[in-house]
Amino acid sequence: MNNSWVDLHALWKIVVVGMICGAGLPALFAIGLRALSLPRSGQPAGPTDDRIIGGNPVGLAAATVCFAVVLAAIGWGIYIIVAGT
Amino acid sequence: MVLVIVVVTALAFDFTNGFHDTGNAMATSIATGALGPRVAVALSGVLNLVGAFLSLSVAATIASGLVDTNLVTLTVVFAGLAGGITWNLLTWFFGIPSSSSHALIGGVVGSTIAASGGHAIKWHGLFAKVIIPAGMSPIIAMVVAATGTWLVYRLSRGVSEQVRSHGFRIGQIGSASMVSLAHGTNDAQKTMGIITLALIANGTIGAGAQAPFWVILSCALAISLGTYMGGWRVIRTLGKGLVEIESPQGMAAESSSAAVILLSSHFGYSLSTTHVATGSILGTGIGKKGAEVRWSVAGRMATAWLVTLPAAGIVGAGAYGLAHGIGGTGGVLVVLAILIGVAVAIYLRSRSTAVSHDNVNAEWTGGVAPPPATPVEPAAAAA
Numbered sequence: 215m216n217n218s219w220v221d222l223h224a225l226w227k228i229v230v231v232g233m234i235c236g237a238g239l240p241a242l243f244a245i246g247l248r249a250l251s252l253p254r255s256g257q258p259a260g261p262t263d264d265r266i267i268g269g270n271p272v273g274l275a276a277a278t279v280c281f282a283v284v285l286a287a288i289g290w291g292i293y294i295i296v297a298g299t
Numbered sequence: 300m301v302l303v304i305v306v307v308t309a310l311a312f313d314f315t316n317g318f319h320d321t322g323n324a325m326a327t328s329i330a331t332g333a334l335g336p337r338v339a340v341a342l343s344g345v346l347n348l349v350g351a352f353l354s355l356s357v358a359a360t361i362a363s364g365l366v367d368t369n370l371v372t373l374t375v376v377f378a379g380l381a382g383g384i385t386w387n388l389l390t391w392f393f394g395i396p397s398s399s400s401h402a403l404i405g406g407v408v409g410s411t412i413a414a415s416g417g418h419a420i421k422w423h424g425l426f427a428k429v430i431i432p433a434g435m436s437p438i439i440a441m442v443v444a445a446t447g448t449w450l451v452y453r454l455s456r457g458v459s460e461q462v463r464s465h466g467f468r469i470g471q472i473g474s475a476s477m478v479s480l481a482h483g484t485n486d487a488q489k490t491m492g493i494i495t496l497a498l499i500a501n502g503t504i505g506a507g508a509q510a511p512f513w514v515i516l517s518c519a520l521a522i523s524l525g526t527y528m529g530g531w532r533v534i535r536t537l538g539k540g541l542v543e544i545e546s547p548q549g550m551a552a553e554s555s556s557a558a559v560i561l562l563s564s565h566f567g568y569s570l571s572t573t574h575v576a577t578g579s580i581l582g583t584g585i586g587k588k589g590a591e592v593r594w595s596v597a598g599r600m601a602t603a604w605l606v607t608l609p610a611a612g613i614v615g616a617g618a619y620g621l622a623h624g625i626g627g628t629g630g631v632l633v634v635l636a637i638l639i640g641v642a643v644a645i646y647l648r649s650r651s652t653a654v655s656h657d658n659v660n661a662e663w664t665g666g667v668a669p670p671p672a673t674p675v676e677p678a679a680a681a682a
Binding site for chain 1: 350427431435439440442443444446454458463465466467470474480481547551554558561562563565566568
């Protein structure tokens with residue numbers, strides 16, 4: 215479905231992919247940050263804990279995955295710019 | 300002679316485009332303290348430079364598709380640029396983030412109408428490629444940013460305040476850099492297109508030719524230098540005026556801007572980076588519970604957006620009328636002199652209410668310029 219005034223074909227893709235990248239990536243970053251700051255098991259966690267790296271190995275691994283996906287998406291974005299069109 | 304004036308004027312426009320739009324990428328990072336004001340504009344300037352070189356395939360002429368290029372003369376291009384520059388300077392003075400692309404398009408369309416009448420304008424192209432996307436892009440950006448902000452706050456609930464703001468400041472630097480890069484690829488291209496159009500109109504290069512390397516280089520330098528100068532007035536409005544921003548909101552806003560700008564140019568949907576950035580920042584205000592959105596500031600901006608095309612068009616048409624009325628190189632020179640006079644006048648006027656890297660983050664008190672009585676805190680501003 216398309217008409218000459220509004221390029222709906224491009225529009226819905228921008229909305230959907232824009233949602234995934236523009237809102238999804240910061241959300242993933244937030245998950246990564248939360249995982250990274252998880253405290254080591256056995257230690258009490260509290261809102262006063264201000265260390266970014268909490269030391270939980272599972273959290274650390276999860277955070278690495280999250281941040282890797284975010285970085286990969288940025289790389290993909292730059293690739294799109296360079297490749298043009 | 301006229302060609303040289305047109306090229307220099309185009310570069311001047313590119314420069315105003317740069318400093319007008321620094322805020323699109325960097326306003327939120329400066330407001331949250333993720334980057335120092337001067338570091339932010341330097342980073343943005345460099346990335347604009349890189350961006351301008353990254354993608355050359357888009358070398359799209361802004362005018363083709365909007366006006367009948369056969370009817371475009373050097374004087375028309377010059378008058379259009381005069382309209383664009385005047386509007387950019389005026390909106391900068393009032394701290395309104397209006398679209399530089401619209402200023403340019405409005406100027407060129409206005410001068411083309413003055414020169415050859417309304418039939419020289421491809422109205423369908425103007426609506427389908429400029430006006431309708433302008434209405435939709437800020438809304439898309441706003442929805443994406445609001446969703447992103449909501450998700451980010453929801454997902455980082457268990458994280459302490461300090462960790463959160465520190466972590467997201469790092470994220471902000473990355474996302475703001477992407478916006479700067481995207482801006483360089485988009486907006487520098489527009490001036491390259493205008494200069495190429497002038498060269499074609501002059502017969503220097505053949506129709507359909509690519510932009511010569513010196514055009515690419517000079518445009519890239521002009522836009523990055525402009526970005527480095529930093530349009531502090533606009534940065535202030537975007538970073539402090541619309542919404543009080545925390546670093547998670549800043550990152551959500553910039554991610555949304557970067558995604559929407561890059562995707563749109565990827566799918567050939569032209570839009571204004573300014574409209575997207577403003578929409579995103581508004582969205583982060585909507586997405587965070589309890590955040591204050593200053594709708595009056597937003598309303599003032601929306602009004603400016605609506606009048607950008609016609610206002611720049613009227614200036615462009617007037618500039619063409621004057622240049623054509625006097626005729627020849629003399630006419631262009633007279634308009635050039637007036638343009639320089641207007642630019643200097645606006646600049647001098649702005650000195651009395653200066654906004655700089657020192658006071659860009661001062662408390663928002665309802666106006667662009669912080670009241671002079673407010674003591675500037677160098678520590679807070681430099682942080």
